[in-house]
Amino acid sequence: MKVLVVGNGGREHAIAWKILQSDLRPILYSARGNAGIWKIATKVDLDPTDVEGIVRFAVKEKIDFVVIGPEAPLVEGLVDALEREGVPAFGPNRIAAQLEGSKVFAKNFMAKYGVPTANFEVFDDPQKAKRFVEDVSAPLVIKADGLASGKGAIVCRTRQEAIKAIDLLMIRKVFGKAGERIVVEEFLEGEEASYIVMVNGDRYIPLPTTQDHKRLLDNDEGPNTGGMGAYSPNPFITKEMEERIKKEIIERTLEGLKREGIYFRGFLYAGLMLTSEGPKVLEFNVRLGDPEAQAILLRWKSDMLRDLLDFYQGKDVTLKVKDCHSICVVIASKGYPESWEKGKVIEGLETVEEDVVIFHAGTNELEGKTVTWGGRVLNVCACEKDLTLAKEKVYNAIQKIKFEGMQYRRDIGDRAIKFYQKLSKTSSRI
Structure with a gap:
């Protein structure tokens, strides 16, 4: 069967590497990929966000299944466009992808459905945001509403740092339109955790737990990045903690999506802080994390392509995980x-x-x-x-x-x- 992997990064190389191990003997294509992926897949010289180009290619080449790595094509509606042409794609549609595409949407959604998260306020006026910051205690986190390649959250230890962050996002517009609205939220303390599940409607399967390292430098210093490393399993997610994550976060989220009339199919990633009060959501992503995917896929023992296809089609799937x-x-x-x-x-x-x-x-x-x-x-x-x-x-x-x-x-x-x-x-x- 013909499989197209969309994306250019390490996550996509890991996905391609794992899919190629399938007993379904896939013929692999990559849009656009990198030097590592091109050694195992045919290069398709299309940007991952070129929705029309990817759809034309998939139809012309009779691609049987598409796996989308990064968030931008999902937010742009790539899944919607592919499935209108009858091409199955593993990932959420444009509406469901708002959980990652808009921090404001996600925070309001969590507040509405009782998903534990940090207290927050939303601003589209930098002066109002600054006045708010001057009246509350630090530390704070300032977040761009839109996509910023994992770098749109700025931890501010002082009010002065928070004001600078507001200027950076809303006035200097370092992330463009993504920073036209911002979220100002309380700083949460605890151990960070990445909890990722495969979702098809109200059904979900947890993947191996991980911990990401967002800061650039050792000892969690320096600026936020897209992620500097990860490991699996995450020992801070105990059995008891995982049950709370499932009930208080994953299941409430899926129930909320159902009530909103939003059908979610794909990977749902809950970036968590394990606080003294319990797990709280830092952010939602609507795809495998990067570099979490690399750590997860090394432990994914069963046939990933077959698992994705079966789960996509609504069949029962038992994920097998290596004990390592x-x-x-x-x-x-x-x-x-x-x-x-x-x-x-x-x-x-x-x-x-x-x-x-x-x-x-x-x-x-x-x-x-x-x-x-x-x-x-x-x-x-x-x-x-x-x-x-x-x-x-x-x-x-x-x-x-x-x-x-x-x-x-x-x-x-x-x-x-x-x-x-x-x-x-x-x-x-x-």
């Missing part, structure tokens, strides 16, 4: 997440051991060489019996990779490793 710990570390370009140079030659990829998986993100092929082409360049991943071993393998592999200006965090997974060590010491004393 996976980790993904992002290597980024110098200057990321603000601006970065392209075209730096990447060396050492062929020297990495076979049990370490490298997913390409921002890469290209020029004159027979693999070069940097984006902010996040490579994802170095491993899956082992314990997280410490997986981390060691990944960081040993990173030492063999070189390009000018490469940067990465060195503490991905450390919070979980410390948690396991503490748990082990406690158990040994009992």
